[in-house]
Amino acid sequence: MSASQVDVVVLGAGMVGVSAALHLQAAGRSVAIVDRHPTPAGETSYGNSGVIEGSVIEPHYFPRDLRKLWRYARNATSEANYHLSALASVAPWLFAYWRAGAGEAAARSARGLLPLIRAAIPEHDALIAQADAEHLVRRGGWVKLYRSEPGWAKAKADAERARAAGMRIDALDAAGLAALEPALRGALAGAMHMRDAVSVQDPGDLAAAYGRLFLARGGRHLVGDARSLAEIGQGWTVSTGAGTLAARDVVVALGPWSDDVFRALGYRLPLGVKRGYHLHYAAEGNATLARPVYDADGGFVLAPMSRGVRLTTGAEFARRDAPPTPVQIDKTSAVARQIFPLGAPVEPTPWLGRRPCLPDMLPVIGRGWRHRGLWFDFGHQHLGLTLGPASGRLLAELVTHAEPFIDPAPYRAERFA
Ligand SMILES: Cc1cc2nc3c(=O)[nH]c(=O)nc-3n(C[C@H](O)[C@H](O)[C@H](O)COP(=O)(O)OP(=O)(O)OC[C@H]3O[C@@H](n4cnc5c(N)ncnc54)[C@H](O)[C@@H]3O)c2cc1C
Numbered sequence: 001m002s003a004s005q006v007d008v009v010v011l012g013a014g015m016v017g018v019s020a021a022l023h024l025q026a027a028g029r030s031v032a033i034v035d036r037h038p039t040p041a042g043e044t045s046y047g048n049s050g051v052i053e054g055s056v057i058e059p060h061y062f063p064r065d066l067r068k069l070w071r072y073a074r075n076a077t078s079e080a081n082y083h084l085s086a087l088a089s090v091a092p093w094l095f096a097y098w099r100a101g102a103g104e105a106a107a108r109s110a111r112g113l114l115p116l117i118r119a120a121i122p123e124h125d126a127l128i129a130q131a132d133a134e135h136l137v138r139r140g141g142w143v144k145l146y147r148s149e150p151g152w153a154k155a156k157a158d159a160e161r162a163r164a165a166g167m168r169i170d171a172l173d174a175a176g177l178a179a180l181e182p183a184l185r186g187a188l189a190g191a192m193h194m195r196d197a198v199s200v201q202d203p204g205d206l207a208a209a210y211g212r213l214f215l216a217r218g219g220r221h222l223v224g225d226a227r228s229l230a231e232i233g234q235g236w237t238v239s240t241g242a243g244t245l246a247a248r249d250v251v252v253a254l255g256p257w258s259d260d261v262f263r264a265l266g267y268r269l270p271l272g273v274k275r276g277y278h279l280h281y282a283a284e285g286n287a288t289l290a291r292p293v294y295d296a297d298g299g300f301v302l303a304p305m306s307r308g309v310r311l312t313t314g315a316e317f318a319r320r321d322a323p324p325t326p327v328q329i330d331k332t333s334a335v336a337r338q339i340f341p342l343g344a345p346v347e348p349t350p351w352l353g354r355r356p357c358l359p360d361m362l363p364v365i366g367r368g369w370r371h372r373g374l375w376f377d378f379g380h381q382h383l384g385l386t387l388g389p390a391s392g393r394l395l396a397e398l399v400t401h402a403e404p405f406i407d408p409a410p411y412r413a414e415r416f417a
Contacts, residue, residue, distance in 0.1 A: 011226040014045035017253030019392030041207035054196025059361030061101035078331035079299020079314035093272040096359035112410030123389035133209040152189035168195040183287035256354035258378040273354040274315035280308035282343035365411035
């Protein structure tokens, strides 16, 4: 494969782009990845909570609880934060998000999410085996904690519906929780063990392992700016450090930066971001966690990672590129210490990431309808680690005109046209 011509160029080397590249390669295409970083997972796919979900039946809808909304409006919670200065620019997206979170629209999102979720772990497992990466994953599910009685009542109802869909979720009493996670402490209304989930000790390492598999199979990873994409004749070109790269097909898998490319091509897709932070901590004494733990009322996750216990925050609504304001780290670390003996941070500054989100909380997977050979694979919201490989398989099947393994209709970009 020469540096100058491939069948497909994938823009973006996050979990979504690397997974799509592997599937396109498996379908017989010569593929190059172009990213501004020289290795995979330089952005969002590095910093998440490391949960490959198996037990969700609906996406993160806009909350409808009025008391919660009032607290959000006053920036009085640890789970959400917003920049007042960004409100005018973010408001139209928030309104679309709110509208998509109820009634038939919400049911449509849930129906769209389920086939991808069902495929998520099997598709990861196939890549984990091929990349020889089993040592990077844990098979113990994850735990969700509920402090309030209303939160616990809702969790039980949600678990009932998820079990009806075949998912394995156990309600835990205090002894059951202590058996799984002896270092957890504090008064709780209840806890759920989401047994189907797989977790990783470093999401960046998993993406890197997939990236090595791609290279070992003849793929190329080139450094370049995706915004140099140009339509030339029957295909596309992009400028890279190794010269101009030409391809018949191009996949936009730039996560929260995808609009930098699709807008220039005339697409108006409502891609927004929910920002989020992480910081690694030491644990006091010999306390450990065996799996990620989500505090539903605090809106944070504590995940055991190779660099320490990773505290990840909920959503921050702000301009994508505004300077970091990690107030949620300060608020949640105090709450997190109520349930786990967090020690000192092991790094000076929190990491900032951006969840790429469409208002209906489904990704865009499919063609750019105004151009020949233009493909989209972005907008994986809170679930991009989980959904990367399943999305990549579907995308590759569409690009190569193979029979899609699931109905691609819910993910078409045209739903926003
Ligand atoms: C705090 C937090 C916790 C999360 N927890 C989980 C979780 O537990 N489980 C889960 O499934 N998901 C989780 N997510 C969501 C998940 O991390 C994202 O959905 C996923 O990483 C998105 O992957 P991506 O490949 O689309 O984007 P990215 O990983 O951001 O990749 C986009 C790539 O595009 C490149 N790029 C951008 N612009 C250009 C340009 N102009 N030129 C060249 N390259 C460019 C970037 O360098 C980057 O490599 C979490 C997210 C956050 C923020």
